[in-house]
Amino acid sequence: MDFLRPGSWEEALAAKAEHPTAVPIAGGTDVMVEINFDHRRPEYLLDLNRIGDLYEWGDDAGDVRLGAAVPYTRIIEELGGPLPGLALASRTVGSPQIRNRGSVGGNLGAASPAGDAHPALLAAGADVEAASVRGTRLIPVEEFYTGVKRNALAPDELIRAVRIRKADGPQQFSKVGTRNAMVIAVCAFGLALHPETRTVRTGIGSAAPTPVRARAAEDFLAAALADEGLWESGAPVPPALARQFGELAAGACNPIDDVRGSARYRRHAVAVMARRTLGWAWDAYRGRERTARCA
Amino acid sequence: MRVNFTVNGRPQQADDVWEGESLLYVLRERLGLPGSKNACEQGECGSCTVRLDGVPVCACLVAAGQAEGREVVTVEGLAAYARHRAGRPPREDPAELSPVQQAFIDAGAVQCGFCTPGLLVAADDLLEHNPDPSDADIREALSGNLCRCTGYEKILDAVRLAAARAGEAG
Numbered sequence A: 001m002d003f004l005r006p007g008s009w010e011e012a013l014a015a016k017a018e019h020p021t022a023v024p025i026a027g028g029t030d031v032m033v034e035i036n037f038d039h040r041r042p043e044y045l046l047d048l049n050r051i052g053d054l055y056e057w058g059d060d061a062g063d064v065r066l067g068a069a070v071p072y073t074r075i076i077e078e079l080g081g082p083l084p085g086l087a088l089a090s091r092t093v094g095s096p097q098i099r100n101r102g103s104v105g106g107n108l109g110a111a112s113p114a115g116d117a118h119p120a121l122l123a124a125g126a127d128v129e130a131a132s133v134r135g136t137r138l139i140p141v142e143e144f145y146t147g148v149k150r151n152a153l154a155p156d157e158l159i160r161a162v163r164i165r166k167a168d169g170p171q172q173f174s175k176v177g178t179r180n181a182m183v184i185a186v187c188a189f190g191l192a193l194h195p196e197t198r199t200v201r202t203g204i205g206s207a208a209p210t211p212v213r214a215r216a217a218e219d220f221l222a223a224a225l226a227d228e229g230l231w232e233s234g235a236p237v238p239p240a241l242a243r244q245f246g247e248l249a250a251g252a253c254n255p256i257d258d259v260r261g262s263a264r265y266r267r268h269a270v271a272v273m274a275r276r277t278l279g280w281a282w283d284a285y286r287g288r289e290r291t292a293r294c295a
Numbered sequence B: 001m002r003v004n005f006t007v008n009g010r011p012q013q014a015d016d017v018w019e020g021e022s023l024l025y026v027l028r029e030r031l032g033l034p035g036s037k038n039a040c041e042q043g044e045c046g047s048c049t050v051r052l053d054g055v056p057v058c059a060c061l062v063a064a065g066q067a068e069g070r071e072v073v074t075v076e077g078l079a080a081y082a083r084h085r086a087g088r089p090p091r092e093d094p095a096e097l098s099p100v101q102q103a104f105i106d107a108g109a110v111q112c113g114f115c116t117p118g119l120l121v122a123a124d125d126l127l128e129h130n131p132d133p134s135d136a137d138i139r140e141a142l143s144g145n146l147c148r149c150t151g152y153e154k155i156l157d158a159v160r161l162a163a164a165r166a167g168e169a170g
């Protein structure tokens, strides 16, 4: 095994081009488990820790451009305002030690259907900035996941950053697991209200081979909110409507039975989480509207 | 490969390190610092917790090469680290413990002791950033550290005791 230690982004891209089988390592919270347990013996490890750019985030028009290796702890501390859904999801990842090292770039690289960043990214709207010596391309996050633990990166590409739409309304994240710390999601749900475009977006984790959006549920809810004038009135979402939203979200799942939960349980849990996150987010939206109207 | 880094304030060099080796392995097997424990090698138990450039991490999940040029503090260096942080001169008595270590003993928070090094490093980091933590803060800060013996109550007591003593002293 060789340990490649590029000191700059350009060097990292050159190293990946030269050694396409090199395994990038950022926080190592996925990679090192695989190596410790002999599940993986890469020819080359490509250390990203020395590339300062990957640990920075910045404003980019309506987006936050989040460096691939920014650890969850900093997302929670620094980005709760523009990225509330991702910050909520980050809080549920592993433990403090894991959140101090683990990153969204690593979550995307691993592309586990249970990765907690995915539902939040899908709901907020995001593009993965993939780069190689050939150039840079933006991959819409919904097209990034191509299968169980597979993603759309080419062998010579690295993730430079994720461009995530800044929140224009309340966002929520919910996760089912056996306890509050150190839990791989049985399933998870992210929801973002987008009052500016009068749309709703969702993300489901751990209930299909890849993280997915519940598009039928999104379309149904956006249409219903518009039909009933709820964005303007700020009135409560009728329970029947919320329930149907939940059922449609469950319909977007294609889960399996495994040790963490049965497919049937996952579908049910997604319906419940969809309904609840909608309730929480809509309450926040109504609170804001009321404050805005009174002011 | 060779890895150079600072451990508990001292420059260290480890040779013949395999590229896939963890920082934990290097500390324990190459540098003779067995304080950090190896229980799971998958980030679940926290018994290998060390500070890497000040940040608590699982040493079993850091590739040794990633520690190149960095500063590591292990449980062996905790007492000196705490003294330095408090702006006090280096210890004369090498057996002197850090306040958190002393509190763990006084509160009876140590049984088999396997989890203790990681808990000490995590608890010390908590109190460094939050001298007066709530019970919820303590639980959250220690949520990545498993203990199979104590049932955690005495561990919570120990952290409260360390915080209270620091409050009285400060």
Ligand SMILES: Cc1cc2nc3c(=O)[nH]c(=O)nc-3n(C[C@H](O)[C@H](O)[C@H](O)COP(=O)(O)OP(=O)(O)OC[C@H]3O[C@@H](n4cnc5c(N)ncnc54)[C@H](O)[C@@H]3O)c2cc1C
Pocket: A023, A024, A025, A026, A027, A028, A029, A030, A031, A032, A033, A048, A068, A069, A092, A093, A094, A095, A098, A101, A102, A103, A104, A105, A106, A107, A108, A109, A110, A114, A115, A116, A117, A157, A158, A159, A160, A182, A183, A184, A185, B042, B043, B044
């Ligand atoms: C105890 C424990 C608990 C955990 N709990 C959770 C949890 O609750 N929720 C959750 O979602 N995950 C959890 N994880 C998994 C892991 O922490 C996350 O997936 C994390 O986001 C990985 O980030 P990392 O920087 O450590 O990735 P690494 O391990 O460094 O890399 C992960 C993968 O991504 C690739 N990669 C990394 N960076 C890049 C890049 N810039 N470009 C291209 N590829 C890249 C690597 O080659 C590798 O395939 C847990 C892990 C452990 C050990």
Ligand code: FES
Pocket: B037, B038, B039, B040, B041, B042, B043, B044, B045, B046, B047, B048, B049, B058, B059, B060, B061
């Ligand atoms: S040995 Fe590192 S977390 Fe268990």
Ligand code: FES
Pocket: B109, B110, B111, B112, B113, B114, B115, B116, B146, B147, B148, B149, B150
């Ligand atoms: S004292 Fe034995 S594991 Fe904690």
